[in-house]
Amino acid sequence: MPSTLGIDRAVADIPSAPSSALGLSRREFAVPDLVSTFSAVSDGVMTNEVGVITGDLELHTSCAEDGTLNLAIRYVGANEWYTLKGADYRLHDPRDHEVVHRLLVTLFDRPRAR
Numbered sequence: 001m002p003s004t005l006g007i008d009r010a011v012a013d014i015p016s017a018p019s020s021a022l023g024l025s026r027r028e029f030a031v032p033d034l035v036s037t038f039s040a041v042s043d044g045v046m047t048n049e050v051g052v053i054t055g056d057l058e059l060h061t062s063c064a065e066d067g068t069l070n071l072a073i074r075y076v077g078a079n080e081w082y083t084l085k086g087a088d089y090r091l092h093d094p095r096d097h098e099v100v101h102r103l104l105v106t107l108f109d110r111p112r113a114r
Contacts, residue, residue: 034097035058036059037059045084047084053082055075056075057073057075058076059072060081061100061101063097066090066094068089069090070089071089071104
């Protein structure tokens with residue numbers, strides 16, 4: 001599957017999205033949730049729940065009006081979401097959400113080091 005370094009879609013209201021799974025109202029978000037797919041083949045992505053995951057992955061980010069950033073990842077087509085290692089991510093300005101999302105996808109979608 002080819003990687004996409006752009007944003008695949010903005011998520012409106014999908015029950016399986018991490019924001020709704022966490023019981024957060026859509027009104028709490030300043031900007032739409034963003035979702036991108038990519039292939040993590042080198043070092044993978046570290047999650048809190050299962051450790052490192054690799055392969056075709058989907059990154060989901062959301063940002064609240066206060067800048068609180070929620071990061072979740074799953075295998076493409078899977079139902080179970082995992083959280084990225086770390087906690088309490090906050091942006092100084094919620095308008096930076098899209099830039100941070102693109103930055104994360106670019107970092108995760110890198111070729112294997114030789």
